[in-house]
Amino acid sequence: MKRIADSTVRRLSVYLRFLEGSSQRGLTTVSSAELARHGGTTSAQVRKDLSFFGSFGKRGLGYSVPELTNSIRDILGLGREWNVVIVGAGKIGTALAQYDGFRPRGFHVVAVYDTDSGKVGTRWDGIVVRDFSQVARDLASQPIDIAVLAVPAEGAQDAVRRLVDAGVKAILNFAPVQLKVPPDVAVRSVNMAMELEGLSYELSSRAR
Amino acid sequence: MKRIADSTVRRLSVYLRFLEGSSQRGLTTVSSAELARHGGTTSAQVRKDLSFFGSFGKRGLGYSVPELTNSIRDILGLGREWNVVIVGAGKIGTALAQYDGFRPRGFHVVAVYDTDSGKVGTRWDGIVVRDFSQVARDLASQPIDIAVLAVPAEGAQDAVRRLVDAGVKAILNFAPVQLKVPPDVAVRSVNMAMELEGLSYELSSRAR
Secondary structure (H helix, E strand, O other): OOOOOHHHHHHHHHHHHHHHHHHHOOOOEEOHHHHHHHHOOOHHHHHHHHHOOOOOOEOOOEEEHHHHHHHHHHHOOOOOOEEEEEEOOOHHHHHHHOOOOOHHHOEEEEEEEEOOOOOOOOEEOOEEEEEHHHHHHHHHHOOOOEEEEOOOHHHHHHHHHHHHHOOOOEEEEOOOOOOOOOOOOEEEEOOHHHHHHHHHHHHHHHHO | OOOOOHHHHHHHHHHHHHHHHHHHOOOOEEOHHHHHHHHOOOHHHHHHHHHOOOOOOEOOOEEEHHHHHHHHHHHOOOOOOEEEEEEOOOHHHHHHHOOOOOHHHOEEEEEEEEOOOOOOOOEEOOEEEEEHHHHHHHHHHOOOOEEEEOOOHHHHHHHHHHHHHOOOOEEEEOOOOOOOOOOOOEEEEOOHHHHHHHHHHHHHHHHO
16 A cells, blocks of 8 residues: 555545534534534545545445545555553553543553653553553553653653563654654654744734 | 645755754765665765755765755755644643644743643643633734644644634644644644554565
8 A cells, every 4th residue: 555645544534524524413424524623624635535445435426424434544554452551650541641632533541651660650541651661562462552751852862762672663752853763653643832832933924 | 936845845845954963963965876775775866855945965076065054054944943732631632732843943832721620731841831712812822833733633634723713824734633723824743643554564565
């Protein structure tokens, strides 16, 4: 399968949410124009996004809500459970561990790790904070799919090295640093300050 | 000024962090190859990204670290303070209000709002939780630049309507919903589950 742009994958997630909402409202078909409006894009782009993955919809009839919902769920790998660990039991890590939007989509937080002995052994919502020095041993007996990295910038690359050595192939990075990983490891980064910089850029460029 | 793609603005934020690190390590020049490596892109893309904003660097000499740092800070609107409010005193809102990465870049959290009378009046790190029903009155006396929306999906659009009515022109949205705003209001969305979907997509497409 050819390489699909991140922006396309993001729009699939948005289309999926709109389709799920449409289903709840009892709709059985949606048009590419409706998908476009909710995805912040054009009908042509919707058709192009979906064409990467097969032939969907009928001219003049739109897309079948249940069929397209299932197809996008399948494309995004949401037909199964994914085991997730959170590394870093600070403020962001705590919020993520308790975030209730993961479970309904099949992302199951199975463990939280920290290096701080004062935090190791404490419990949140039934999840015990484990000692990060034991991560390779733990993952040998309970493999995980995705690690969420919520550690300070200075410790991030070292934590990633250990996770990759332990076999982790996908990392969601909240540390404000560009991570170095082998080509077979997928990384997505979320940087809260950088998101705000996108807005300060917009506000400034309008004022010019 | 022509419209610059979000992806370009994101890379400017990454280049800026690399330049700041270079400065701390005592470097006075960097090459486009180094910027490219840290930005996960090519030298040609670095030159293109920077060309939107003027003429930087000298062939064979690279870019002056202090000069390019100042230029990017200026482009991103980081030469001033921005007043930020957080709407929603739940888990994500709490973590964001206490996030220590905003202040060093000039993003100053001046207030947190909630509609829950049990939370209004409580205090975190010196910031009192205010009653969201008073937001228009508060903003009339203390204008703010950016609102961070950390409320449940079902309340998000109504909260945005009130913020826009109160004059807010930039919103960082953590609610899992596509917001409708007037064209003069900038929105960026961060959806934690969608970020994980990007990774489950990657893992699934490799397994196909």
